Amino acid sequence: MRRPLLGAAGLLVVMALLEALPRAGLVDGRFLPPFGTTARALGAQLATGGFWTVLGQTARGWALGLALAMVAGVVAGMVIGSVPVLRAATASTIEFLRPIPSVALIPLVVLVYGSRPESALVLVVYAAFWQVLIQVLYGAADVDPVVRDTARSYRFSRWGTLRTVVWPTVLPYAATGFRLAAAVALILEITAELVIGVPGLGHAIGVAQSSGAVAETYALVIVVGLIGVVVNLSARAVERRVLRWHTSVRRDL
Amino acid sequence: MTTVLSVDALAKTYRSPGRTVEAVRDLTFDIGRGEFVCVVGPSGAGKTTLLRCIAGLMPGTGGSIHLDGTAVTAPPAGMAVVFQEYGRSLFPWLTVRRNVELPLAEKGVPRPARRARVDEALDAVGLSDSGNAHPWQLSGGMQQRVAIARAIAYEPSVLLMDEPFAAVDAQTRAELEDLIRALWHRLGITVLFVTHDIDESVYLGQRVLVLSRSPTEILADLPIDLPAARDQLTTRASPRFTALRAQVYTLIQRAKAGER
């Protein structure tokens, strides 16, 4: 009960500072307009159709990329994770590919797709995929040996074991992977829009900035931040729902 | 009596880089259909090792195991295992009911029959009211009963149990012992029961196999000639029980001293 209150209080202080600093002349109002001005710009934005269009473009790119990365990461992780030979064979490849920052692929995707949404999609999927894959691999390796023996002694089929033993064990890890991937996917989506010019919020920020609409730029940045918060909160909510039985969530014991 | 399980010169040496443990050297014994056999031995004697080999979870490094005349190379059909770490062998993400039901589903038992068997098994272990709970919401003794219910619902012809009552209190333990005897009696299954508790082995079994210290051989194969109807008070107080108990005790002492 108290934590949200304190959080809200903290936010209010920040807003007050953002309002006071430019008004007191401590920072240049041309680069940091008072908060009230930004808020008004934000309000004006919300009233335009164009804003909702770019918001939709960003959301679509993010969600599609995240969904693809989730599916690919979970499937690949479960298959690789439950076949020891595959796991050993792919370990070094994964260790090599994973640290490549997604943004390093920008020149490549620009070459192939230009500033079409596919450019952002590739970057988002690439970045989010590793987050999911690594977590799912941890999860698949974490199947309790006694549980595994139990399944074997009751002669569960391979598919049955994947579905009823490996998947439930992987689920908490996949949920963590989802939460991490959701954040990374948003970063990459905005980056691609801002840097490559893929249509979306990031592109709109770039346009606002280059046309000197400072308050509008800040307003859009705030929107991106808010989306990040919403994404994180909903990922946590998903995590809690999915994992009612899991130690990290259940209260008793 | 026909032989169900035949263990012939079983040996198991664990090998890992820098460490070689000869756990089991030479185990040979037969178990007849419907027999209740207890295995006792000092800690580290290789009881779990023996059970895992019989369950087909791990190959021996020598000798052979046959179930109904067929060599065991993988977990055989018609066998259920209750593991020493029963708490970890239950699936925490499933309710008690689903835990008991899952092996039946995997076995291909149709849904209505499944339901009836789960009800019956939970009833037999006194957990009819806990079907919708998750295992971690139950006490240790209750969890153990879920593992037992799962094994009996499976209707195995051979039931392997590895120190299943080691972690429950004395009262629950006595109840579970009588439960297992009753189920064995009613279902006519073959039971191989590993324990380190001498009294328990004499109280439960028709035969007690005493293992030597590792590297393990069979030190003694002792028939338990107590009446079939056993009772926690009268059986345990009978002179014959006391005599058998003393006999097993002496054997274990000799096993610990390294005799083989």
Ligand SMILES: Nc1ncnc2c1ncn2[C@@H]1O[C@H](COP(=O)(O)OP(=O)(O)OP(=O)(O)O)[C@@H](O)[C@H]1O
């Ligand atoms: N996976 C393993 N790797 C190496 N050595 C092992 C392994 N499992 C068991 N051992 C060794 O084999 C021997 C027998 O172990 P086992 O677990 O079968 O004994 P146990 O009779 O079941 O003991 P307890 O009564 O304590 O459960 C021990 O010396 C043990 O250290």
Ligand SMILES: [Mg+2]
């Ligand atoms: Mg053991």
